[in-house]
Amino acid sequence: xxxxxxxxxxxxxxxxxxxxxxxxxxxxxxxxxxxxxxxxxxxxxxxxxxxxxxxxxxxxxxxxxxxxxxxxxxxxxxxxxxxxxxxxxxxxxxxxxxxxxxxxxxxxxxxxxxxxxxxxxxxxxxxxxxxxxxxxxxxxxxxxxxxxxxxxxxxxxxxxxxxxxxxxxxxxxxxxxxxxxxxxxxxxxxxxxxxxxxxxxxxxxxxxxxxxxxxxxxxxxxxxxxxxxxxxxxxxxxxxxxxxxxxxxxxxxxxxxxxxxxxxxxxxxxxxxxxxxxxxxxxxxxxxxxxxxxxxxxxxxxxxxxxxxxxxxxxxxxxxxxxxxxxxxxxxxxxxxxxxxxxxxxxxxxxxxxxxxxxxxxxxxxxxxxxxxxxxxxxxxxxxxxxxxxxxxxx
Numbered sequence: 001x002x003x004x005x006x007x008x009x010x011x012x013x014x015x016x017x018x019x020x021x022x023x024x025x026x027x028x029x030x031x032x033x034x035x036x037x038x039x040x041x042x043x044x045x046x047x048x049x050x051x052x053x054x055x056x057x058x059x060x061x062x063x064x065x066x067x068x069x070x071x072x073x074x075x076x077x078x079x080x081x082x083x084x085x086x087x088x089x090x091x092x093x094x095x096x097x098x099x100x101x102x103x104x105x106x107x108x109x110x111x112x113x114x115x116x117x118x119x120x121x122x123x124x125x126x127x128x129x130x131x132x133x134x135x136x137x138x139x140x141x142x143x144x145x146x147x148x149x150x151x152x153x154x155x156x157x158x159x160x161x162x163x164x165x166x167x168x169x170x171x172x173x174x175x176x177x178x179x180x181x182x183x184x185x186x187x188x189x190x191x192x193x194x195x196x197x198x199x200x201x202x203x204x205x206x207x208x209x210x211x212x213x214x215x216x217x218x219x220x221x222x223x224x225x226x227x228x229x230x231x232x233x234x235x236x237x238x239x240x241x242x243x244x245x246x247x248x249x250x251x252x253x254x255x256x257x258x259x260x261x262x263x264x265x266x267x268x269x270x271x272x273x274x275x276x277x278x279x280x281x282x283x284x285x286x287x288x289x290x291x292x293x294x295x296x297x298x299x300x301x302x303x304x305x306x307x308x309x310x311x312x313x314x315x316x317x318x319x320x321x322x323x324x325x326x327x328x329x330x331x332x333x334x335x336x337x338x339x340x341x342x343x344x345x346x347x348x349x350x351x352x353x354x355x356x357x358x359x360x361x362x363x364x365x366x367x368x369x370x371x372x373x374x375x376x377x378x379x380x381x382x383x384x385x386x387x388x389x390x391x392x393x394x395x
Contacts, residue, residue, distance in 0.1 A: 004063070014135070016293065163175070220236060
């Protein structure tokens with residue numbers, strides 16, 4: 001049987017992150033949506049992806065005569081998987097109109113054809129709780145629950161490594177440290193408010209203060225004197241400092257210096273200059289709206305707190321200020337005084353004094369230079385993907 005994670009019909013409401021990845025590769029909690037499914041499937045089971053055509057060149061798609069399609073926007077659970085495993089061929093599992101999974105034979109579907117096909121299947125209704133990503137702000141809003149669930153899943157029947165001397169901890173039973181992690185003296189960790197997960201080969205430098213739930217994933221670095229409030233995820237390879245509150249960093253992004261970031265999501269390979277600050281609360285305490293790129297209009301979030309949404313490979317210079325509910329697309333370079341617009345489309349260059357198009361070749365050179373510092377480079381398929389975004393998703 002092949003396990004295939006498909007993009008939900010809500011993928012456009014998860015831009016700018018779904019410009020460059022399937023929904024399944026969004027991180028929320030300790031894990032990505034894909035990693036959670038694969039871990040529950042047994043840890044050795046790999047999944048492939050059904051997504052948009054221009055992304056399909058980067059993300060593998062494998063079919064057989066027996067395929068279990070799983071909704072990449074749904075938070076996997078053991079209870080869900082138990083129900084999914086009972087599906088007969090030609091059946092789907094659904095709840096309140098949301099298709100969770102479908103078992104069908106190979107047919108070489110496009111993503112649009114697939115959505116039509118699964119709606120026509122005979123559906124079994126699931127009566128348990130189902131959580132899924134429907135809006136981009138769900139990524140930080142759902143992070144508290146996802147962190148707690150992932151912590152329980154990852155640490156079950158395992159023992160944490162030894163806590164180093166000189167580290168102050170409250171709620172030690174809710175702290176898990178993987179092999180190779182370094183936590184330096186003077187750090188303060190409050191895991192009584194929520195679990196704290198310290199991943200493999202991470203570094204928590206002197207004087208760090210953390211208040212759970214928090215995950216610092218493998219090879220990440222928390223700089224000296226940083227203040228981290230839950231629910232926050234520092235993704236693999238990220239470097240962070242300053243004050244951070246309820247933020248999800250996907251991977252390999254940097255906010256290494258002082259400045260405030262709250263109720264925010266930062267994609268991969270981003271860099272926030274020193275003293276970058278983000279407002280997450282309006283002065284009149286009103287509900288925050290953000291720009292829906294696919295619908296081309298501002299939409300209500302239902303939230304009082306909402307900060308910065310930043311797509312992959314975007315950067316900002318020192319002392320950059322972001323207003324509440326700012327959305328920055330893919331591969332932008334922002335700098336200068338004042339606030340940028342609340343929506344900055346992909347491949348933008350400039351700031352409040354004016355925006356121009358970021359030359360594609362220069363953008364790719366910058367991306368490869370940053371990735372080269374971690375011994376990585378864009379593949380040919382990824383470069384083609386960014387070219388498609390440049391040609392089709394600039395304002």
